[in-house]
Amino acid sequence: MTTNRHLLGWLQAAPLIAVLLAFLIAPIVMIVIVSFWGATEFSIYPAFQFDNYEFLFGSAVTYQVFGATLKYALITWALTLTIGFTVAYFLAFHVRSMTMQIALFLICTIPFWTSNIIRMISWIPFLGRNGIANQTLLSWGVIDAPLEWLLYSDFSVILAFVHLYTLFMVVPIFNTMMRIDKSLLEAARDNGASGVQTLVHVILPLTKPGIMIGTIFVVTLVMGDFITVRFMSGSQRANVGRLISNDIALLQYPSAAATAVVLLCTVLIVIAILLRFVNIRKEL
Amino acid sequence: MGRRPRSFYVLAAFFGLFVLFLYGPILTIGILSFQGPQGGLTFPMNGLSLHWFRDLFQEQAVGDIWGAFRRSFALGLMVMITTVVVSIMAGLAFRKRFAGSGLLFYAAITALVIPSILISLGVGLIFSQLGLRIHWATSGFGAQLTWTLPFGLLIMFAVFNRFDKSYEEAARDQGATAWQTLRYVVLPIIGPSLIGVALFGFTLSYDEFARTLLTAGSYNTLPLEIFGMTTNVTTPVIYALGTLTTLFSFAIIAVFLLGAWIMDKRRTRLGSDAGRGI
Amino acid sequence: MAKPKVGYTRRALLRTGGAALAASALPAPMLWAQDTKDIVLRQFGTGVSNLNDVANKVKEDLGFTLEMTALDSDSVTQRAATQPDSFDIADIEYWICKKVWPTGNLQAMDTARIANYDKIVGIFRSGKLTPDSTIAQGTAPHTVGFVDGPGSTSFASAETGWMTLIPTIYNADTLGIRPDLIGRPIESWTELLNPEFKGKASILDISSIGIMDMAMVCEAMGEVQYGDKGNMTREEIDKTMAIFTEAKKNGQFRAFWKSFDESVNLMASGEVVIQSMWSPAITAVKSRGIPCVYQPLKEGYRSWGGGIGLSSSLSGMELDAAYDYINWYLSGWVGGYLMRQGYYSAVPETSKTFMSENEWGYWFEGKPATDVITSPTGDTLAQAGDLRDGGSFNDRMGAVACWNAVMDENQYMVRKWNEFIAA
Numbered sequence: 001m002t003t004n005r006h007l008l009g010w011l012q013a014a015p016l017i018a019v020l021l022a023f024l025i026a027p028i029v030m031i032v033i034v035s036f037w038g039a040t041e042f043s044i045y046p047a048f049q050f051d052n053y054e055f056l057f058g059s060a061v062t063y064q065v066f067g068a069t070l071k072y073a074l075i076t077w078a079l080t081l082t083i084g085f086t087v088a089y090f091l092a093f094h095v096r097s098m099t100m101q102i103a104l105f106l107i108c109t110i111p112f113w114t115s116n117i118i119r120m121i122s123w124i125p126f127l128g129r130n131g132i133a134n135q136t137l138l139s140w141g142v143i144d145a146p147l148e149w150l151l152y153s154d155f156s157v158i159l160a161f162v163h164l165y166t167l168f169m170v171v172p173i174f175n176t177m178m179r180i181d182k183s184l185l186e187a188a189r190d191n192g193a194s195g196v197q198t199l200v201h202v203i204l205p206l207t208k209p210g211i212m213i214g215t216i217f218v219v220t221l222v223m224g225d226f227i228t229v230r231f232m233s234g235s236q237r238a239n240v241g242r243l244i245s246n247d248i249a250l251l252q253y254p255s256a257a258a259t260a261v262v263l264l265c266t267v268l269i270v271i272a273i274l275l276r277f278v279n280i281r282k283e284l
Numbered sequence: 285m286g287r288r289p290r291s292f293y294v295l296a297a298f299f300g301l302f303v304l305f306l307y308g309p310i311l312t313i314g315i316l317s318f319q320g321p322q323g324g325l326t327f328p329m330n331g332l333s334l335h336w337f338r339d340l341f342q343e344q345a346v347g348d349i350w351g352a353f354r355r356s357f358a359l360g361l362m363v364m365i366t367t368v369v370v371s372i373m374a375g376l377a378f379r380k381r382f383a384g385s386g387l388l389f390y391a392a393i394t395a396l397v398i399p400s401i402l403i404s405l406g407v408g409l410i411f412s413q414l415g416l417r418i419h420w421a422t423s424g425f426g427a428q429l430t431w432t433l434p435f436g437l438l439i440m441f442a443v444f445n446r447f448d449k450s451y452e453e454a455a456r457d458q459g460a461t462a463w464q465t466l467r468y469v470v471l472p473i474i475g476p477s478l479i480g481v482a483l484f485g486f487t488l489s490y491d492e493f494a495r496t497l498l499t500a501g502s503y504n505t506l507p508l509e510i511f512g513m514t515t516n517v518t519t520p521v522i523y524a525l526g527t528l529t530t531l532f533s534f535a536i537i538a539v540f541l542l543g544a545w546i547m548d549k550r551r552t553r554l555g556s557d558a559g560r561g562i
Numbered sequence: 563m564a565k566p567k568v569g570y571t572r573r574a575l576l577r578t579g580g581a582a583l584a585a586s587a588l589p590a591p592m593l594w595a596q597d598t599k600d601i602v603l604r605q606f607g608t609g610v611s612n613l614n615d616v617a618n619k620v621k622e623d624l625g626f627t628l629e630m631t632a633l634d635s636d637s638v639t640q641r642a643a644t645q646p647d648s649f650d651i652a653d654i655e656y657w658i659c660k661k662v663w664p665t666g667n668l669q670a671m672d673t674a675r676i677a678n679y680d681k682i683v684g685i686f687r688s689g690k691l692t693p694d695s696t697i698a699q700g701t702a703p704h705t706v707g708f709v710d711g712p713g714s715t716s717f718a719s720a721e722t723g724w725m726t727l728i729p730t731i732y733n734a735d736t737l738g739i740r741p742d743l744i745g746r747p748i749e750s751w752t753e754l755l756n757p758e759f760k761g762k763a764s765i766l767d768i769s770s771i772g773i774m775d776m777a778m779v780c781e782a783m784g785e786v787q788y789g790d791k792g793n794m795t796r797e798e799i800d801k802t803m804a805i806f807t808e809a810k811k812n813g814q815f816r817a818f819w820k821s822f823d824e825s826v827n828l829m830a831s832g833e834v835v836i837q838s839m840w841s842p843a844i845t846a847v848k849s850r851g852i853p854c855v856y857q858p859l860k861e862g863y864r865s866w867g868g869g870i871g872l873s874s875s876l877s878g879m880e881l882d883a884a885y886d887y888i889n890w891y892l893s894g895w896v897g898g899y900l901m902r903q904g905y906y907s908a909v910p911e912t913s914k915t916f917m918s919e920n921e922w923g924y925w926f927e928g929k930p931a932t933d934v935i936t937s938p939t940g941d942t943l944a945q946a947g948d949l950r951d952g953g954s955f956n957d958r959m960g961a962v963a964c965w966n967a968v969m970d971e972n973q974y975m976v977r978k979w980n981e982f983i984a985a
Contacts, residue, residue, distance in 0.1 A: 005380050005381075005382060008382075011377075012380075013373065013374050013377035015374070016437070019433060020433075023407060026406070030413070059981060061981040090296065090299050110534065117514065118310075118526035122310055122313040125312055126308070163305065163306070220397040233817075235767050235817060235818035235819070235820070235983060244401055244402075244405070260405060267397060324831075324850055325830075412644055
C-alpha cells in the first residue's frame with residue numbers, strides 16, 4: 001500500500017516533474033556550464049575557464065550594481081510592506097460586509113491583470129519634465145522649475161516597482177488576516193488592550209506568514225527585474241538583471257551566465273533565510 | 285452597526301489614495317489614447333478623437349500587432365489548460381506525501397523565485413546548443429509553464445488545506461472507485477478554485493515578458509510586440525493599444541467571474557452532482 | 563495558428579529527404595514546381611527599413627510574400643549570428659556583417675545577377691565617393707563588402723564579383739539639436755558634453771555606434787588622439803570611457819536611447835535638447851511642428867550603411883526569388899521611399915524616377931524646396947524655400963569622418979560599455 005502510494009504520487013506528479021526538469025533544472029545546469037565557457041564576438045565555445053568570474057569579481061561596477069539591486073529590493077520591500085499591510089488591514093478589519101470586502105479587494109487586483117509594460121510606460125507622460133505632475137505643481141506655484149528627479153531617476157524606478165508589486169503584498173497578507181479568528185481580537189479588547197496593542201501583539205504575529213510570502217514575491221521580483229529599471233531610469237541606472245540583459249544583447253552569453261549564477265545564488269540565499277520564518281505549504 | 289472609529293476614516297482615505305495610485309497612470313494613458321490625429325505622446329491634448337484606435341486596426345509601419353495578439357491568445361489558452369491539468373495532478377500527488385515530495389516542492393518554489401531572465405537565457409541556450417528551433421509554442425510555452433505551474437500548485441495547496449476529507453471517505457464507503465471519487469466528489473468541490481488556477485494560468489502567460497524574451501523565436505507574442513512598440517512607435521497608437529489590452533484583460537476577468545458565479549449558482553440549485561455517477 | 567508556412571516545410575524537406583536530390587545538382591524546377599505566390603521569404607532587420615509598406619509592394623510587384631520582423635540593432639546582430647534558421651533575408655548594417663559573416667550564416671551573392679550593380683555608388687564598391695575622395699576611418703562598407711567566392715569566410719580587399727551584402731540604405735549621422743531651446747549656434751561635437759546642457763543630453767546605447775559618437779566628441783575636445791577611431795586600442799577605449807563615465811556621474815545625460823524612435827520621444831517632449839540622432843528621427847520630430855536641426859559639425863559626420871544578406875540555407879526557387887527581390891530593391895521604388903525619409907539609396911539614379919523634381923532637389927541635391935516636402939506617409943516635413951540640413955549628397959557623404967565599426971578589441975570595448983551603462 002505504501003509503495004503504491006509513492007508510485008501513484010510519482011505518476012501524478014510526473015508532468016510537473018517533467019516540466020521542471022526540462023525548463024528549470026536543465027536551464028540552470030546549462031547556465032552554470034556556459035558560465036565557464038569562452039566567447040568570441042559572435043559565438044560561444046566550450047571551455048573550462050574562470051575568465052568570466054574573474055572579470056565579474058574584478059570590476060568595481062559589479063559590486064555597485066549588486067548594491068543597487070539590494071537597495072532597490074530593500075526600499076521597495078519596506079514601502080510595499082507598509083502600504084500592503086495598511087490596505088489589507090483596512091480591508092480585513094474595517095470593512096464590515098463580506099460583499100464590500102470582496103468588491104474592494106477586486107478593485108485592488110484588477111490592475112494586476114494588465115500588461116506590466118503598459119503600466120510602466122503610463123508613468124512617463126505623468127512624470128516627465130513637461131508631464132502632469134510638473135505642470136500641476138508649477139501651476140499651483142509649489143515649484144518654480146520642473147522637478148528633474150521625477151523621471152529617469154531612482155525615484156521613478158522605485159515608484160514603478162511599488163506600483164507594480166504592492167499587490168503581491170496585499171493578497172497574502174489579506175489572506176492570512178481573513179483567517180484570524182475574530183474572537184481573538186474580542187478577547188484582546190476585553191482584556192483591555194488598546195487598538196495599537198492588539199495590532200502589535202495579536203494581529204502582527206498572526207499575519208507573519210502572509211508577510212513572509214509577500215516578501216518572497218516582492219524581493220525576488222525586484223531582484224530579477226531588468227525591464228523596469230531600463231524604462232524608468234532611461235537606461236541610466238543598472239541592476240543585476242540589466243547587467244545580464246546587456247550582456248545577452250551584446251552576445252556575451254558566458255559572461256551573462258556567470259552574472260546569472262551569482263544572482264541566482266544571492267536570490268536563493270535570501271529566500272532560504274526567509275523560508276526559515278514560514279512554512280509556505282501549511283500557511284496557504 | 286456601531287459608530288466607526290476615527291482610524292476607519294484615516295485608513296479609508298489611505299485606501300482611496302492607494303486605489304488612485306493604482307489607477308492613475310492607467311487613466312492617464314486611457315485619456316491620452318483619445319488624442320487628436322496631430323497629438324503626441326504627452327499632454328496637452330491636441331483635440332479629441334478615435335483616430336488612434338482606428339489606426340491600431342490598420343497596418344502599422346513595422347510589426348504585426350494582431351498576429352502577436354493571436355499568438356498570445358493561443359499561447360495563453362495552451363498554458364491555461366496545461367496549468368490546470370498539471371496542477372490538479374500535482375496537487376493530488378502532494379496529498380499522498382510521496383517520497384521526494386519535499387524536494388519537488390522546493391524545486392517548484394525555485395521556479396517561482398528564480399529571476400525570469402535566467403529561465404529565458406537558459407532555455408534559449410539549451411535550444412541553440414541542441415540545434416532546436418526556438419518557437420513561442422515550444423520553448424516559449426515551456427518557459428512560461430515554469431512560472432504558471434508553481435502558482436497553480438500553490439493554489440492547489442490552499443484548496444486541499446481546506447478540503448474536508450470526510451467527503452471522500454463517505455464516497456469510498458459507498459463503494460465508489462478512486463476515479464469515481466475524484467470525478468464526482470473531489471473535482472466538483474474544488475471546481476471554483478480551478479477557475480482561479482485557469483485565470484492565473486491564462487493571464488500570467490498572456491502578460492509574460494521576460495521569460496518569453498529569448499524563447500519566442502521569429503514571431504513575437506503581444507508583450508514582446510508592445511515592448512517593440514515602445515521603442516518603435518512615436519504616436520499615441522501605443523496608448524490606444526494599452527487601453528484596448530487593459531479592457532481585454534477586464535473582459536477576461538469578467539468571463540471567469542461569470543463562470544465562477546454560474547458554477548456557484550448551479551451548485552446551490554442542484555446541490556453537488558456527487559452521487560449522480562453511481 | 564500553427565499552420566505550417568509553405569516555405570518552411572519545403573525547406574525542411576530540402577534539408578532532410580530532399581538533401582540528397584539537391585546535392586546531386588538536379589535541375590530543381592521539377593521537384594520544386596510551385597507558384598511564386600506560395601513562396602514566403604522571412605526578412606528581419608531594424609525598424610529603419612523593415613517597413614510593411616515594402617512587403618506590400620513586393621507582394622504587388624513580385625507576387626511572393628515577404629514577412630518582416632523589426633528588431634533593435636543588438637537583437638539583429640544576435641539573430642543573424644545565432645539563429646540562421648529564423649530568417650531567409652538579413653537586413654543588417656555593414657559593421658554587423660563583419661561580425662556575422664565568419665559564422666557562415668550568409669551566402670555570397672553573384673554580382674552578375676544584379677542588374678544595377680554598375681550603378682551602385684562608389685562608396686560600396688571602391689570605397690570612394692568620387693575618384694579623389696579619401697576613405698574614412700572605421701568599418702567602411704567596401705572593406706567587408708566582398709569575398710573571393712562562394713563559401714569564402716574572409717573579406718576581399720577589392721571588387722571580386724561576390725558581394726556579402728547588397729547595399730540598400732545609408733546615411734551620414736551627426737548630432738540633433740532643439741534650436742529653440744538652445745538658442746545659439748552649435749558647431750562642434752564637443753557640445754554634447756558641454757555642462758550648459760547638463761541633464762539635457764543623450765547618446766545612444768548601442769555600443770558599436772555609441773563608441774564612435776564618443777570618439778568624435780573626445781577627439782574634438784582634444785582629450786584623446788586616436789590612431790584609428792574605427793579600431794581603438796584598449797588604452798584609447800579606457801580614456802574615452804573614463805571621460806563619458808565622469809560626465810554621466812555628473813548628470814550630463816537625461817537618458818540613453820536604443821531605437822531611433824526613443825530619441826524622437828526624448829527630443830519632442832523636451833527632455834533632451836542635444837543628442838546623437840538619426841536622420842528620420844529628425845524628420846519625425848519636425849513633422850510634429852517642433853523645431854529640430856540635424857546639425858552639421860565641423861569635425862564631420864559619422865556614417866553607416868545597411869544592406870541585404872541572404873541566408874546560406876536559401877536555394878532553388880527561393881534563392882531566385884531573393885535575387886528578384888534584390889533587383890527590385892535596387893530598381894528605384896524602395897530607394898525613392900527611403901530617400902524621401904532622409905536616407906540615401908545605393909542606386910540614386912533609379913530612385914530619381916520615383917521622386918518628384920522638388921523632392922530630388924531637396925533631399926539629394928541640397929537645393930531649396932520649391933514646394934511642400936512630405937514624408938512617404940504624408941506628414942509635412944519642410945516648406946517651400948527650406949534647405950536640407952547639411953546640404954547635398956556630396957556635401958554630406960563627402961564629409962564623413964568615420965564609419966560605424968567593429969574593432970579588434972570589440973569584446974573589451976563591449977565589456978567597458980556595459981560598465982559605462984551600469985556605472
